[in-house]
Amino acid sequence: MPLTVHVAPHPLLDAGAFVARFVQPIVGTQLARPASAPFSTSEEIKTAVRALLRHGGFKPSGRSKPASEYLVAAAAEGRFPTINAGVDACNIASLHAGLPISLVDVDKLDGELSIRIAPDGTSYVFNPSGQTIDVSGLVCLYDAQGPTGTPVKDAQRTKTHDGTTAALSIVWGTTALPGRTAEVTRWYRELVASIPGATIEDVALAPASRR
Numbered sequence: 001m002p003l004t005v006h007v008a009p010h011p012l013l014d015a016g017a018f019v020a021r022f023v024q025p026i027v028g029t030q031l032a033r034p035a036s037a038p039f040s041t042s043e044e045i046k047t048a049v050r051a052l053l054r055h056g057g058f059k060p061s062g063r064s065k066p067a068s069e070y071l072v073a074a075a076a077e078g079r080f081p082t083i084n085a086g087v088d089a090c091n092i093a094s095l096h097a098g099l100p101i102s103l104v105d106v107d108k109l110d111g112e113l114s115i116r117i118a119p120d121g122t123s124y125v126f127n128p129s130g131q132t133i134d135v136s137g138l139v140c141l142y143d144a145q146g147p148t149g150t151p152v153k154d155a156q157r158t159k160t161h162d163g164t165t166a167a168l169s170i171v172w173g174t175t176a177l178p179g180r181t182a183e184v185t186r187w188y189r190e191l192v193a194s195i196p197g198a199t200i201e202d203v204a205l206a207p208a209s210r211r
Contacts, residue, residue: 002201003106003168005141006208008116012052013139015115016171016185017205019106020086023197027162029085031195033092038187039180041072041098048176049099053151056117057137064133066151066172071095085195086160086167093188099173099180101188102141102149106166108158111144114208115170118147126153141170168203 003019022029046069053060060066071094074080080095082088087103094101116139123134124147133153141149148158151172160167171188173181189200 002204004113004204004206005170006112006114007205008114008208010055010115010117010139012055012174012176013115014173014175014177014181015205016173016181016188017169017203018185018189018192019166019168019201019203020192020195021166021199021201022086022164022195024165025162026084026086026160026164026167029195029198031085031088031191033088034191037092037096039183040096041068045098045177045180048174049151049172051176052172052174053138056139058135060152064152067100067153068094068098068151072098084162085198086164086192089188089191089195090169093171093184093191097171097180097184097188099171099184100151101172102151102154102168102170103160104141104149104154104158104168104170105160105164106168107164109143109148109168114142115139115205116142116208118150122147124155124157126156128156139172 050060090103118135118140120136123132140147148155
């Protein structure tokens, strides 16, 4: 049975998802970086992604801008991060696509997964030093303990680490860019599949039940 994520109705969200499994901890994996990508980002994509994040009332600016925008700035400044094959593949896909991508450790997730807009007062720790981010109004990946991944910053408690052997990716695409989520997710899967010993599993994105 594939991993299932229940997605609440959202007029703009067009998400992609898959699970990557590694035969050894992620820190020991290597990625052959592609010489080119089949797509590139643009101001149109940046605007569409920000509109997706604004839908629930979140303000995607300053330190709360989409993660993909940080990667574009880092690449322009010659400081694009190199961490490990799993994270590097995620960052490369996000950089070229202009779409934020969450990457979380499957074995750290707790219970049923869902995607929905965070209610007012929602915050979580996003780095090892204990800094928090307020994600009220932002579309989020949830598990039983609360938010775990967002288009801005992923929660520290479920981030991948040196010992990760299974990682869930969520591509935060938008209906304003028809077909782009599928194109990006397909290429991103190919990047991860090129890592020696990596296998890819589909994820079911199912409509959340109305209660």
